[in-house]
Amino acid sequence: MRKILAAGLAIGALVLGLGVVRALSADAAVVPPYHPSRLRDIGDSRQVVVVTGNGRTSSYATLRTYQKNSNGSWSQKFAGMPARNGYAGWEWASRRVQNTGTTPMGTFRITTAFGLKANPGTRVKYIHADSDDYWVGDNRDPKTYNLFQSKASGTRTWRKGESERLAAYPTQYEYAAVINFNRPLGSTISWDTAHGQYVTSQPKNVKLGSAIFLHINGAGSTAGCVSLRRADLIAVLKWLDPAMTPRIVMAPLADIGRA
CATH class of the missing domain: 1.20.5 (Single alpha-helices involved in coiled-coils or other helix-helix interfaces)
Structure with a gap:
């Protein structure tokens, strides 16, 4: 027994x-909902940055990085990084309104970076900004809206008071990647010699907002950008490779599958 x-x-x-x-x-x-295999709009990207917010009204998020392997699978490049987003939380990109403190939800290309210091080693196009460089947010001037301006020329058509002087944010903009939210295609941007400014032949929606970046942490939440610790941001910049068509997907965790 x-x-x-x-x-x-x-x-x-x-x-x-x-x-x-x-x-x-x-x-x-x-497979978690933020895994690239579950994201719908990443197209031909082989590098994907995924930012998942804690909730629609939260300014806290996590950033993850993925790279596609030769066999079609995905590998996470770095451990999840703590991030901050807009002080008012999140809004779908098509419904966002300028100056509301929300981070746009959606999928966007990353093709350009800039900084007040020299290139830290990124392979994407890098602009070394100086004390008289601005990012235009003047919604009365759609041809210069959401564009970098290398000098605030006296003949410009955009207003300084409605634009960001990059040097005014020496910590945040030491280094930054441009998130192509509400941005014109690079091929449509040209130099307007008469006014000393960059212009686009395909103006974007001046109500949605401008200057959405991935930058270094400030004191807390952002006005709509996504921010990281300095070392984390530099690591991401060095990893980004334009040959892999990097994209960033951003939304609260509950919405990331629709972003």
Whole structure:
């Protein structure tokens, strides 16, 4: 009887153990909603930055980085990085309104970076900004809206008071990547010699907002950008490779699959 009981207990333990292993295996196989394989608009990107917010009204987020392998699978490049977003939380890119403190939800290219210091080693196009450089947010001037301006010339058509003087943010803009939210295509931007400014032949929606960047942390939340610790931002910049068509996908965790 004891032998039968012992055998029964052993079989039960084995079955229970197999059940635990299977449960653990099933849990390991669950793909999180922010994994690139579950994102719908990343197109031909082989580098994807994913920012998941804690909630629609939260200014706290996590940034993750993924790179596509030669066999089509995805690998996470760095451990998740703590991030901050807009002080008013999140809004879908098509419904966002300028100066509301929200971070746009959606998928965007990353093609340009800039900074008040020399290129830290990124391979994307890098602009070394100086004390008289601005990012235009003047919604009365759609041809210069959401463009970098290398000098605030006296003949410009945009207003300084409605634009960001980059040197006014020496910590945040030491280095930054431009998130192509509400941005014109690079091929449409040209230099207007008469007014000493860059202009676009395809003006964007001046109500949605401008100057959405991935930059270094300031004192807290942002006005709509996403910010990281300095070392984390530099690591991401060095990793970005234009040949891999990097994109950034941003939304609260509950919405990331629709971004």
